[in-house]
Amino acid sequence: MIELLFLLFAAVAVGAAINVLVQKHVLYSSLSLIVLLTAISGLFVLMQAEFLAVINVIVYAGAIMVLFVFVIMLLNLPSDEDGADRLRWLKLAGIPMGLFLLFMVVRTLWNVQSAPAAPELAGTAQAIGASLFTDYLLPFELTSLLILIALMGAVVFAKKDL
Amino acid sequence: MIEYLSSREFLILFAKMITIFGGMMTALAYTTLLERRLMAFVQMRPGPNRVGPFGLLQPLADGLKFLFKEQVVPTSANVLLYYAAPVISLVPALLSFSVIPFGPDLRVADVSVGLLLIFAITSLGVYGIVLGGWASNSKYPMMGAMRSSAQMLSYELSLTLSVVGVLMIANTLSLSSLVQGQQGTWFGFLPKWNIFLQPIGFFVYVFSGVAETNRLPFDLAESEQELVAGWHTEYSGMKFAMFFLAEYANMVTVSALATIMFLGGWNGPAFGPWWLQMALPTFWFLLKIGVFLFFYILVRATIPRVRYDQLMYFGWKVLLPIALANILVTSFLVAIL
Numbered sequence: 034m035i036e037l038l039f040l041l042f043a044a045v046a047v048g049a050a051i052n053v054l055v056q057k058h059v060l061y062s063s064l065s066l067i068v069l070l071t072a073i074s075g076l077f078v079l080m081q082a083e084f085l086a087v088i089n090v091i092v093y094a095g096a097i098m099v100l101f102v103f104v105i106m107l108l109n110l111p112s113d114e115d116g117a118d119r120l121r122w123l124k125l126a127g128i129p130m131g132l133f134l135l136f137m138v139v140r141t142l143w144n145v146q147s148a149p150a151a152p153e154l155a156g157t158a159q160a161i162g163a164s165l166f167t168d169y170l171l172p173f174e175l176t177s178l179l180i181l182i183a184l185m186g187a188v189v190f191a192k193k194d195l
Numbered sequence: 196m197i198e199y200l201s202s203r204e205f206l207i208l209f210a211k212m213i214t215i216f217g218g219m220m221t222a223l224a225y226t227t228l229l230e231r232r233l234m235a236f237v238q239m240r241p242g243p244n245r246v247g248p249f250g251l252l253q254p255l256a257d258g259l260k261f262l263f264k265e266q267v268v269p270t271s272a273n274v275l276l277y278y279a280a281p282v283i284s285l286v287p288a289l290l291s292f293s294v295i296p297f298g299p300d301l302r303v304a305d306v307s308v309g310l311l312l313i314f315a316i317t318s319l320g321v322y323g324i325v326l327g328g329w330a331s332n333s334k335y336p337m338m339g340a341m342r343s344s345a346q347m348l349s350y351e352l353s354l355t356l357s358v359v360g361v362l363m364i365a366n367t368l369s370l371s372s373l374v375q376g377q378q379g380t381w382f383g384f385l386p387k388w389n390i391f392l393q394p395i396g397f398f399v400y401v402f403s404g405v406a407e408t409n410r411l412p413f414d415l416a417e418s419e420q421e422l423v424a425g426w427h428t429e430y431s432g433m434k435f436a437m438f439f440l441a442e443y444a445n446m447v448t449v450s451a452l453a454t455i456m457f458l459g460g461w462n463g464p465a466f467g468p469w470w471l472q473m474a475l476p477t478f479w480f481l482l483k484i485g486v487f488l489f490f491y492i493l494v495r496a497t498i499p500r501v502r503y504d505q506l507m508y509f510g511w512k513v514l515l516p517i518a519l520a521n522i523l524v525t526s527f528l529v530a531i532l
Contacts, residue, residue, distance in 0.1 A: 034199060060329075067322070074315075087311040095318025096348065102322070103344050106329045106337075157307055158368055 039079055046072035063101045070094045084158045212293075212303055219292050223443045224254035230492045237496040257436075264432035269331055272429065276330035281430065281437035284323020287316045288444035295451050296371045298461050298477035309370040310362070313452060314355060317407075317445065321347045324409075327438070328426035339425025342415045342503065349510040350406040350413075356518035357399035360525040361389050361456045374460030390457040395521045397457045399514055401490075404449040406510065408442060411495040415503050450487030451480075458483050 049069035056062045070093045077086035165173050199205055228243070228250065235242025244250040268277060294309045296302040306312050321344055328340020362368065365376045379387045390397045406413040417425025427438045454460055463479030465472050501509070 064322075064326075067319075071319075083306065083308045084311070087308050087315045090315035091311065091318055095315060095321075096351075099318075099321055099325070099344060099348060102325055103341075106325065107341070158311075 035079060039076070042072045042075035042079070045069075046076065060102065060105050063098060063105060066101075067094050067098050070098070084161055208303065211301065215292055215297065215301070215303060216289070219289070219444070219447070223440055223447065224258065226443050226447070226488060227257070227439070228253050229488065230495075233489070233492045234496045237493065261433050261436040266434075267429075267431050269333060269429050271332045273330040273332065276326045277429075278434070280323050280327030280330055281434045281441075282323075283326060284320050284441040285437040285444070287320040287323075288441040288448065291316045291448045292444075294370060295448070296374060296455070296460065297480055299371075301477055302371065305369065305371050308368045310358070310368050310373070310452070310456075313370075313448065314351075317448060318351060320441065320445065323438070323441065324426050327430065331426075331429035333429055335422045335424075335428045336426045339417055339422050339428070343409060343426060346409070346413065346415060346506060346510075347407060349507060350403045350514070353399055353510060353514040353518045354403035354407055356515070356522060357396045357403060358452075358456055359518075359522045360393045360396040363522075363525055363529050364389060364392055370455050370460075373455055374462065377459040378462055386459055386462065388457060388459040388462075393457065393521070393525070395517060396525075397453070399518045399521065400453060400457070402514055403510075404453065405491065405494065406506070408445045408449055410442075410446065410491060412498045412500050413506055414500065415506055418500055446488065446491055447484060450484045450491070453487060454480060454483040 046069055049065045049072060052065040053062045053069065056065060071090060074086040074089045074094075077083075077089060231253075232242045232244075232250065242250065243253045246252045246256045268274060291313045293303045294306050294312055296305070324343045324347075325340045328336040328338075328343070331337075361373070365373050367373060367376070377387050377389060381387055381391075385391065409417065414425075417427065422428070427435055430438060460483075461476035461480040463475065463482075465475050467475075
């Protein structure tokens with residue numbers, strides 16, 4: 034049962050990821066990205082990381098992608114039929130980069146030891162909260178500070194006169 | 196796989212799914228009738244009372260009418276997304292019933308992060324509105340979709356923040372543990388409901404809940420006088436009915452969450468023979484949801500719509516600071532006591 038579900042979510046994730054790339058229209062690409070994020074959340078659930086799965090959907094699929102779709106619709110961007118030539122050198126640059134990425138992925142997978150089993154209940158909200166406020170307190174607080182700065186920066190940009 | 200599908204465990208689960216899904220679909224259909232009759236009562240007119248005794252067969256007639264209506268698709272619409280949008284808004288709305296505990300045993304799944312799961316699922320429902328408005332390729336739906344997405348993003352913040360106080364007190368994210376934590380009474384008569392500990396959180400939740408479901412006085416997304424019918428102007432027949440059902444399903448979900456978090460869920464006096472003891476928790480739960488639905492409809496019938504800038508002002512400058520202050524005070528008190 035778990036294997037079947039894994040195959041299902043993995044297939045949806047890979048299919049959606051490919052669809053993000055090949056779609057001409059930017060709105061279809063971002064909708065595929067939402068499907069991809071939801072499928073990855075399914076994979077998280079299969080790994081007993083329910084909290085991560087749910088937060089992934091709330092933050093990315095439910096908030097950030099809504100803004101993406103919102104802006105795309107607001108600007109009403111045309112589909113990317115004639116813009117292909119402009120990006121030719123990017124395509125050429127993409128080949129070595131893609132090969133490098135493939136090499137790194139294969140090397141990592143080759144060298145991987147079988148991962149130690151995660152401790153029981155490692156994916157629950159309690160466990161994540163406890164480790165955020167003990168082992169990872171400093172990075173956590175620094176990230177919050179960074180987000181706060183970004184928030185204030187956005188307000189400063191958006192307001193014409195302060 | 197086959198073994199699992201024929202196991203007793205799965206059959207019980209399947210029966211629960213059928214019960215909850217069938218029951219909720221019927222309840223949603225009758226909520227539309229309740230809304231029309233109650234609105235009519237407030238406005239001193241009879242309302243739909245011709246189909247069946249007291250109009251009780253009206254939802255059936257409506258459903259048949261929706262099914263047999265002509266399927267109209269605007270010529271310049273994006274057909275794929277135009278058809279997908281009602282489904283995208285209805286499926287998440289119905290999916291959240293899968294984790295709501297209707298009674299001690301009457302629930303499909305007991306997830307350890309059930310509350311967050313519902314927030315995650317319902318946050319996907321906004322795509323139905325946004326895509327429906329965009330795919331219709333018409334100006335009123337577009338403006339409705341824009342308003343609606345901005346409104347839902349704004350009020351989702353205060354909705355989520357308003358429940359943090361309850362979560363800090365209850366120390367759990369699981370819906371059934373939340374209900375179990377509210378069993379018993381204080382001083383022998385006052386039920387141990389979170390509303391008495393978190394009155395401010397409750398009010399912020401109710402306000403944001405009304406806004407989240409696009410109901411009056413916050414239904415700027417479909418304000419009839421300005422936008423015809425907002426994002427579903429170009430929809431007719433069954434596709435319109437799906438948007439309609441999704442709105443009611445979201446109302447029921449918001450009410451059910453309010454009941455679970457603030458009003459003690461299925462807790463209530465249990466008495467009588469064993470079969471009554473079994474049925475009473477579900478009855479109390481549905482009764483509390485019903486109170487919320489009455490409230491929703493009466494608010495719609497009595498309060499005029501706010502202006503769009505007032506809506507944004509209220510969400511960001513009134514509700515959000517109150518919710519944040521509530522979290523601050525609650526965490527302070529939780530730490531001291």
